[in-house]
Amino acid sequence: MRYDFVEIEKKWRKYWAANNTFRADNKSSKPKFYVLDMFPYPSGQGLHVGHPLGYIASDIYTRYKRLRGFNVLHPMGYDAFGLPAEQYAIQTGQHPAITTEDNIERYRTQLELLGFSFDWEREVRTCEPGYYKWTQWIFMQLFKSWYNKKTDKAEPIDALIEALSKSGTAGIDAHTSEVMEFTAAEWIAKSEHEKQEALSNYRLAYLSEAYVNWCPELGTVLANEEVKDGLSERGGFPVERRMMKQWLLRITAYSDRLLSGLDKIEWSEALKEMQKNWIGKSKGASMLFSVDGSDEKIKVFTTRPDTVFGATFMVLAPEHDLVEQICTEDRKEAVDDYVEQTKKRSERERMADVKQVSGEFTGAWAIHPFSSEKIPIWISDYVLLGYGTGAIMAVPSGDQRDWEFATHFDIPIVPVVSNSDPSKGANEDKDGVMINSDFLDGLKIPDAINTMIDRLEKDNTGEARTNYKLRDSVFSRQRYWGEPFPIYYKDGMPYVLEENELPLELPEVDKYLPTETGDAPLGRAKSWNSEDGHPLDLNTMPGWAGSSWYYLRYMDPGNTDALASKEAIDYWQNVDLYIGGAEHATGHLLYVRFWTKFLHDLNIVPFDEPMKKLVNQGMILGPGGEKMSKSKGNVINPDDLVVKYGADTLRMYEMFLGPLQDAKPWDTHGIEGVFKFLNKLWKLYDGVEDSEPHQLDLTTLHKTIKKVQSDIENLSFNTSVSAFMICVNELSQSNCNSKSILSDLAIIVSPFAPHIAEEIWEKLGNKESISFAAYPGYDEEYLQQDTYVYPVSFNGKVRFKIELSVELSTAEIESEVLEHDISKKWLDGSPPKRVIVVPQRIVNVVI
RNA sequence: GCCGAAGUGGCGGAACUGGUAGACGCGCACGACUCAAAAUCGUGUUCCUUCGGGAGUGAGGGUUCGAUUCCCUCCUUCGGUACCA
Numbered sequence: 004m005r006y007d008f009v010e011i012e013k014k015w016r017k018y019w020a021a022n023n024t025f026r027a028d029n030k031s032s033k034p035k036f037y038v039l040d041m042f043p044y045p046s047g048q049g050l051h052v053g054h055p056l057g058y059i060a061s062d063i064y065t066r067y068k069r070l071r072g073f074n075v076l077h078p079m080g081y082d083a084f085g086l087p088a089e090q091y092a093i094q095t096g097q098h099p100a101i102t103t104e105d106n107i108e109r110y111r112t113q114l115e116l117l118g119f120s121f122d123w124e125r126e127v128r129t130c131e132p133g134y135y136k137w138t139q140w141i142f143m144q145l146f147k148s149w150y151n152k153k154t155d156k157a158e159p160i161d162a163l164i165e166a167l168s169k170s171g172t173a174g175i176d177a178h179t180s181e182v183m184e185f186t187a188a189e190w191i192a193k194s195e196h197e198k199q200e201a202l203s204n205y206r207l208a209y210l211s212e213a214y215v216n217w218c219p220e221l222g223t224v225l226a227n228e229e230v231k232d233g234l235s236e237r238g239g240f241p242v243e244r245r246m247m248k249q250w251l252l253r254i255t256a257y258s259d260r261l262l263s264g265l266d267k268i269e270w271s272e273a274l275k276e277m278q279k280n281w282i283g284k285s286k287g288a289s290m291l292f293s294v295d296g297s298d299e300k301i302k303v304f305t306t307r308p309d310t311v312f313g314a315t316f317m318v319l320a321p322e323h324d325l326v327e328q329i330c331t332e333d334r335k336e337a338v339d340d341y342v343e344q345t346k347k348r349s350e351r352e353r354m355a356d357v358k359q360v361s362g363e364f365t366g367a368w369a370i371h372p373f374s375s376e377k378i379p380i381w382i383s384d385y386v387l388l389g390y391g392t393g394a395i396m397a398v399p400s401g402d403q404r405d406w407e408f409a410t411h412f413d414i415p416i417v418p419v420v421s422n423s424d425p426s427k428g429a430n431e432d433k434d435g436v437m438i439n440s441d442f443l444d445g446l447k448i449p450d451a452i453n454t455m456i457d458r459l460e461k462d463n464t465g466e467a468r469t470n471y472k473l474r475d476s477v478f479s480r481q482r483y484w485g486e487p488f489p490i491y492y493k494d495g496m497p498y499v500l501e502e503n504e505l506p507l508e509l510p511e512v513d514k515y516l517p518t519e520t521g522d523a524p525l526g527r528a529k530s531w532n533s534e535d536g537h538p539l540d541l542n543t544m545p546g547w548a549g550s551s552w553y554y555l556r557y558m559d560p561g562n563t564d565a566l567a568s569k570e571a572i573d574y575w576q577n578v579d580l581y582i583g584g585a586e587h588a589t590g591h592l593l594y595v596r597f598w599t600k601f602l603h604d605l606n607i608v609p610f611d612e613p614m615k616k617l618v619n620q621g622m623i624l625g626p627g628g629e630k631m632s633k634s635k636g637n638v639i640n641p642d643d644l645v646v647k648y649g650a651d652t653l654r655m656y657e658m659f660l661g662p663l664q665d666a667k668p669w670d671t672h673g674i675e676g677v678f679k680f681l682n683k684l685w686k687l688y689d690g691v692e693d694s695e696p697h698q699l700d701l702t703t704l705h706k707t708i709k710k711v712q713s714d715i716e717n718l719s720f721n722t723s724v725s726a727f728m729i730c731v732n733e734l735s736q737s738n739c740n741s742k743s744i745l746s747d748l749a750i751i752v753s754p755f756a757p758h759i760a761e762e763i764w765e766k767l768g769n770k771e772s773i774s775f776a777a778y779p780g781y782d783e784e785y786l787q788q789d790t791y792v793y794p795v796s797f798n799g800k801v802r803f804k805i806e807l808s809v810e811l812s813t814a815e816i817e818s819e820v821l822e823h824d825i826s827k828k829w830l831d832g833s834p835p836k837r838v839i840v841v842p843q844r845i846v847n848v849v850i
Numbered sequence: 851g852c853c854g855a856a857g858u859g860g861c862g863g864a865a866c867u868g869g870u871a872g873a874c875g876c877g878c879a880c881g882a883c884u885c886a887a888a889a890u891c892g893u894g895u896u897c898c899u900u901c902g903g904g905a906g907u908g909a910g911g912g913u914u915c916g917a918u919u920c921c922c923u924c925c926u927u928c929g930g931u932a933c934c935a
Contacts, residue, residue, distance in 0.1 A: 273854045277930060280853070285934075305935060318935090383933095390934045397935085404933055472934055588930075659875070661863055665855090666928070670862065676875040679890095713866090722864070725874035732874090794870040799916045801870050839915050845869045849915050 006685035008649030012758040016115060024772050025120040029559070029571050031074035037575050038065045038075060039554055039614070041583030041591075042127075044082045044546075045106035047091070050113045051631050052639045052657065052669060053623035057582040059654045060620060060663050060720060062119045064580060066754035067715045069120075070778035076575055077120060078557040080127035081107050084135075085546050086221070086237050089484040092515045099484040099515070103130060113642060118650045118757050120774065125560045129549030134556060135486045136506030137566040138548050141598065142478075143489055143499050144605060145208035150178035150256035157207060157256075157604040164202070178256035179204045180211065180475075199496040207253045207601070208478065210497055214322075214389070215477050217245035222517050223481045224249060226545060226590070227474065244346070250479040250488065250542065254597050258282055258471045260611070261596055269616040271664075277588040283472025288456050290465035292317060292396065294329055295368040295377055301325065304391030304470050307401060308459065309451035312440040313419035314396040315409065317369045317380045318362065320388040321345040329380065331366025338363050338382060345384045360385075360411040372464050373441060383408065391470055403429040420448065476594070478545060481523035483515045485543030491533035497540070500533065507539070550591050551598040554578055554613055572607070578614040585619035592617070618718055621666040623657075628668045639669055651756035652678045658720035658755065677724070681759060684731050684752065688745060688763050696741040701785045703733045704744050708781040711751050720755075727752060742767065747779040795820050795846045797829045813840045820846050 019025065040061050043054065058079075065077040081103075088099035088106075107128065114121070127134055148157040153176050166175060171186040183204055193201065203209040215224040220240035224247065229236045254261075262282050265275045287306035294301060301317060319326055321342045330338045341363040362383030369378050385404055386395055399409035399416040406429040409416050416425040419440050423430035437443040442458075443451045459465030479488070489500040489507045500507060510528035518526040523541040525531055531539045552566065558575045559567035577599075595613050603611040624630060625637030632638065644653045656677040661667040696704075707730040714723040730748065739745070746767055753760030753773045764773040791809050793816070794801045803825040807816055817838050820826055830850060837849040 271855090273929080276854060280931065283934065287935080303935080307935080385933045385935095387934070395935050402935065404935080470934080585929075659862085665863095667862070670876075673862065673876045680875085682890095721862090722874085725864070728874055792870090796870080796916080799869095804870080837915060839869095841869060845916080847869080847915055 004685075004689065006682050006759070008651065008681075008759070011762045012118065012645075012650055015758045015761045016118065018761070018772070019118075019120070020115075020123075022772070023124070024774055025077070025122050026124060027074060027076045027122045029574055033072055033074040035575055036065075036068045036073040036075045036580075037554075037578045038068070038077045038580045039557075039578045039582070040079065041581070041587065042080045042082050042550070042553060043110065044085050044087075045103060045110045046087055047102070047106055048633060048638075049106075049109050050641055052641050052644070052653075053631055055114075055117055055641060055653075056623055056657050056663070057584075057620040058114070058119055059117070059657050060618075060718065061580065061582045062654075063658070063720060063754040064715065064718070066120055066757065066774065067778070069774055070750060070754070070776060072777070076125075076557065077122060078125040078127075079114065079119070079121040079123070080125075080553060080557065081110065081129065082546070082550050082553075083107065083128045083130035084485045084543075084549060086482070086484075089482060089515055090238075092484070096514075100130065103128075116642065116645050116650060117654065120757070125557050127553055127556045127560050129553065130484070132506040132508050133561075133563070135549065137556065138486050138544065138552070139489045139505050139507060140502065140566065141552060141602070142208055142486075142544070142548070143502070143505075145252060145601065146206055146490075146497075146499050148207045148601070148605075149205035150207060150253060152176040152178055155260070157601055160202060160206060163205060177205050178253060180209070196494055196496055199498075203497075207256065209251055209253065210248055211251050211475075212246060212248050213251065213477065214244050215247050215249055216242045217247065218242045224477055224479070226477055226547075229590075249477050251475040252478045252597075254476050254594075255471060255473055257597050257600055258284065258473050260600055261473075261593065264596065264600070264612050268612050268614065270614075271585075271617070271619060274585060274588050274592070274617065274619065278593060281473065281589040281593065284469060285471075286467070286469050288452075288459060288465050289392065289468040290372065290396065290459060292369040292372060294325075294380070295370055297329060297367070299325055299328060301369060301380070301394050302392045303394045303396045304468060305396060307398065307452070308455040308465070309437060309440070309443060309446075309448055310398040310401040310419050311371075311373065311396060311455065312443070313398040313400045313417045314371065314378065315399060315415045315417060316378050316397045318386045318395050318397050318405075318408070319365070319380065319382050320386045320393040321382045321384055322388045323382070323386075323393045325394075326365065326382055329365055329367035334364060334366035338365055341382060360407055362408060362412065364412075372462075379414070381408075381412075389474060390472065399429065400425050401429055401431060403431060405429065478548070479540075479542035480545050481517065481541075482543050483509070483512060483524035485545065486548055487525065488540035488542055488544065490540040491537040492540070493537050498537075504534070509543075547591055547594050551594045552602070554581075554595070555602075555608065566607070573609060577608075577610045577612060579616060581614040581617045582620055583617075584622070618664065620663050621661075623660070624666060624668045626669055626671070631669075639671065644671070644674065648674055648678045649681075649758070651759050652681055655681070655724055655755050659724040661721050663718055663720060680724075680728050680731060681756060683735055684727075684748075684756075685759065685763075687731065687734055687739065687748075688766060690740050691742050691745055691767065692740045693742050694740065696744050697737060697739065698785075700734060700737055700739045700741060700744050703730055703737075703739075704747055705781040705785040706730075708747065708751055708779055709786065712778075712781070715754070724755070727755070749773065750776045750779060791843045793820070793846050795823070795826070795848065797848045797850055799847060802829060809843060813842065816840050816842070816846065820848070 038061050040058050065075050068075045083103050088102045091102050092099045129135060147160050149160050149163050151158045167190045168187055171190055172184050181204060183201060216230050217224055218235045218240050221235055221238060225235055225242060230242050234240060235242055262279065262284055265278060285306050287304060288308040289302055289304050290308060292301045362381045365380045365382060367380045369380050371378055397405040397408065399405040400418040400423050417439055418425050419437060420430055421435040421438050433448050437446050437451045443454060446454060456467045487507045487509055489505060490497045510525065510531055512524055512527040514527060515524055517523060525541040533539060555567050555572065559571035562568055599608060599613040600611050602608045625635060627637065629635060629637065641653060652674060656674045659677055707726050710726040711723040749760050749763045750773060761773050789809060790806050792804050792806045795803050795805055805820060805823060807819055817840055835848045835850050839847040
């Protein structure tokens with residue numbers, strides 16, 4: 004009988020849907036396992052062959068785990084809010100919900116064609132009110148929380164308010180935007196407006212005037228990770244810096260936990276490294292420098308406090324608050340000009356001429372804290388306002404950028420570490436001893452750093468300090484197609500809605516564009532007010548809001564009382580295996596960890612890392628080795644291949660292409676080999692008999708079970724496909740027709756090619772789906788061999804092979820080998836210098 | 851620049867903790883079946899060779915009886931990041 008994949012696949016797709024075969028229960032006596040794919044944004048293009056790669060891998064793993072007796076949660080959904088649908092809406096006037104719905108339908112059809120064992124009853128869509136109610140709810144909790152450094156977790160703001168009214172800021176150690184100090188009396192005396200203002204300094208979701216990446220073309224702000232080389236990631240439009248009032252999330256409160264948490268999760272080193280760099284922890288000290296003839300002090304952050312005796316000037320970021328105050332009259336014009344210029348320049352331009360040294364002298368002088376010498380204060384855009392304190396002590400002998408600046412403006416360079424050569428460049432190495440450094444002279448650098456920090460703390464002019472590159476995340480977008488903020492304004496201050504007012508649904512608007520007055524699109528909505536008439540926030544949340552907790556919603560997608568029930572969360576716990584692209588390294592994958600830690604602090608989830616193990620699938624490139632894209636016209640559509648070869652062939656071929664994690668070019672020709680393999684497999688089942696299995700066939704089977712099992716556990720699917728091919732070749736060769744062997748083969752193939760496996764399984768007389776069969780064990784007994792063919796090499800080169808019993812001792816093997824005619828030829832009468840015998844491996848004769 | 855990953859036949863790729871390099875598949879060549887073609891099956895396929903062998907896993911060196919695997923130097927490609935003090 005012919006392998007009629009069209010009929011077979013249609014039949015089993017229907018069967019699985021009708022029987023709800025892959026429904027996962029929230030209660031089970033079986034151990035749980037959670038396998039998750041990064042859910043897709045349903046774009047108008049549909050899927051190309053690159054998308055299913057990860058889904059196929061996770062589906063194989065899922066089906067394997069089921070066969071091993073696990074209750075597996077394997078859901079799928081859609082990251083449905085986003086820019087493309089909105090851009091389309093602006094162009095055509097069609098509501099983004101309609102576009103999104105259509106695209107989702109298309110995705111669903113394509114996904115179903117591939118035979119994934121998703122529990123479709125758990126599908127989620129981030130754009131549905133029933134879903135985003137809980138995205139809004141989490142935001143609300145962030146707004147109502149502050150970060151207590153003493154307990155190292157988020158706590159309710161109400162408790163903070165109570166503490167403030169009892170004893171002011173005394174005894175409170177919070178993660179804040181700026182340090183605040185006031186007494187209980189002062190707190191009580193504050194107006195409501197002032198209180199709210201003060202509280203926003205503590206809240207984990209707060210409004211702030213901040214420099215943001217503004218994209219005029221898209222009409223919205225972007226997060227740092229949505230900007231690539233000064234252009235928007237989506238669309239490639241220019242991005243400029245602009246001061247705007249925005250919602251921010253205080254992710255920086257979690258910097259340390261986000262960093263240390265990496266040690267306990269199984270993610271690739273590359274990815275952990277990216278997150279580490281993004282968080283960018285560096286240890287050093289903060290130091291105060293007095294300004295000559297002023298009460299102002301300049302606070303700097305440095306990782307090298309030991310080099311302070313080499314500090315020959317100071318540099319402030321052009322936007323630094325002190326610039327205006329300390330700038331002298333004669334320098335004012337030049338300085339103002341420079342500041343103006345910096346503001347105008349976009350990120351992109353600033354990046355383009357990194358090598359260009361520029362700056363202006365403010366006319367002011369700082370007093371060196373140890374030598375009491377006067378050193379000039381400059382401004383330059385190589386010092387960034389957002390990092391450290393926005394000011395540095397410049398040590399041209401120890402920092403290359405300072406060196407270039409000093410050389411350019413002819414500022415003295417004083418070496419402070421032995422083996423420095425100031426005429427050539429800065430010495431940034433951390434070996435050598437201190438020179439020209441008063442009480443530090445002769446100390447090694449690490450000792451000098453500690454000595455200096457002790458001294459600073461004693462003198463009260465500085466302290467040890469840890470700094471992070473990580474910034475609080477801008478959380479508002481001036482767009483329509485996203486989650487509205489559950490926020491209204493009273494007296495200009497933000498307040499949250501009541502929980503029972505959620506979800507705050509997206510209003511209808513006449514156009515998906517900003518208003519004439521420049522307000523975000525929600526400004527077009529009629530009566531966009533709270534129930535008591537206060538205006539609602541006009542922003543919407545960014546794309547990553549909904550994806551930061553979706554893995555929890557799958558556990559209990561219909562719940563209307565909570566984001567998921569306690570029972571469901573306690574049962575499923577965190578994700579055991581997460582598969583998706585590495586492009587989300589510093590976006591989604593950081594935010595989902597942040598939100599999980601926050602929900603952990605709120606006692607909503609018992610774990611504080613969302614994904615125990617994460618694997619990044621590599622990209623499938625076009626046949627030429629380029630990225631697949633519509634514009635290049637090299638997109639391979641999976642639907643066409645399914646029509647021609649069937650889903651089982653496509654699934655196996657995608658796995659066969661190469662290691663899951665590697666990028667690899669697509670070559671449609673190769674699919675024939677896998678298709679032939681499935682045909683051969685199918686043929687094996689003609690004339691199956693209940694006969695006694697042949698020894699050789701048992702060896703073939705058990706070797707394959709062993710190989711495939713370890714491959715799946717290591718996510719090495721390409722080698723299991725090879726193993727199946729070898730197995731089927733061998734069984735065909737020996738005309739195997741043993742039912743027991745062929746039944747086991749069907750089970751181990753089923754995670755890879757589920758449709759054909761179901762069909763075979765049914766033909767073998769089984770009534771239940773193969774999905775819940777028991778994975779066969781392998782027996783080492785069948786893998787034992789009586790003899791082993793030794794490759795015999797002379798000086799490392801293989802010259803002949805000899806089959807010997809595995810019972811032989813090393814000495815016996817040696818003499819058997821040396822007796823061989825070819826050995827005699829190579830030895831040519833003289834005795835070997837040495838003979839190495841590795842049992843069941845090799846024999847090497849040294850001559 | 852810095853960080854990370856990777857370089858193996860014509861191509862995708864195998865090779866467990868150092869032990870037969872090139873499994874499996876594609877492609878190609880030849881053969882069988884066929885009036886013919888497709889499909890299918892079989893054989894061969896790293897390169898050079900005076901048919902004894904020799905060379906060979908990006909390049910060069912090292913450790914070892916033995917290196918794709920370990921160590922050092924360098925080159926190339928891809929991904930990330932970029933004045934982070």
